[in-house]
Amino acid sequence: MRRKITMALLILLFILLQSTVCQMIAVASIKPNLLIILTVSFGLMRGKKDGMLTGFFCGLLTDLFFESIIGFNAILYLWVGYFSGYFYRIFYDDDIKTPIFLISVTDLVYGILQYGFMFLLRGRIDFFYYLGRIILPEVLYTLLITIFCYRILYYINQKLSLSDKGSADHFV
Numbered sequence: 001m002r003r004k005i006t007m008a009l010l011i012l013l014f015i016l017l018q019s020t021v022c023q024m025i026a027v028a029s030i031k032p033n034l035l036i037i038l039t040v041s042f043g044l045m046r047g048k049k050d051g052m053l054t055g056f057f058c059g060l061l062t063d064l065f066f067e068s069i070i071g072f073n074a075i076l077y078l079w080v081g082y083f084s085g086y087f088y089r090i091f092y093d094d095d096i097k098t099p100i101f102l103i104s105v106t107d108l109v110y111g112i113l114q115y116g117f118m119f120l121l122r123g124r125i126d127f128f129y130y131l132g133r134i135i136l137p138e139v140l141y142t143l144l145i146t147i148f149c150y151r152i153l154y155y156i157n158q159k160l161s162l163s164d165k166g167s168a169d170h171f172v
Contacts, residue, residue, distance in 0.1 A: 002160065036142060059075065060074040115135065
């Protein structure tokens with residue numbers, strides 16, 4: 001129960017940070033994608049199921065707060081959480097290289113899919129302009145923020161894991 005409440009609070013905190021603080025620290029209208037960081041981190045640390053749940057709710061709140069199409073980001077973030085959960089068994093939590101690489105690749109793919117479905121279908125065909133001016137700078141900005149955010153998320157996950165083990169030992 002503690003894990004579910006903490007995850008709900010983290011999702012709400014990150015969506016609030018995405019909609020407020022990230023707007024203020026935006027450089028040339030480019031802001032980091034904190035929800036990708038949260039979704040991939042918990043997919044890596046907790047597995048496919050937690051990654052999918054985190055991604056779905058992050059995407060749904062993104063759709064409600066920022067987009068006009070409800071469900072598009074929910075599906076994208078759900079897939080992000082699912083695929084990052086594949087690395088759960090083969091990845092060491094305290095190594096930051098894997099999360100940085102996976103978050104960068106995920107944010108790049110997310111940006112390309114966002115372009116494909118939101119702009120290309122509307123007839124805006126200049127992909128390389130969008131890639132160079134929007135997608136890659138966002139990936140770099142998200143990468144810089146990941147270095148700081150991942151350690152905090154890792155610490156929270158460790159505390160939750162210890163409390164889960166402590167409560168299980170309490171009943172045994």
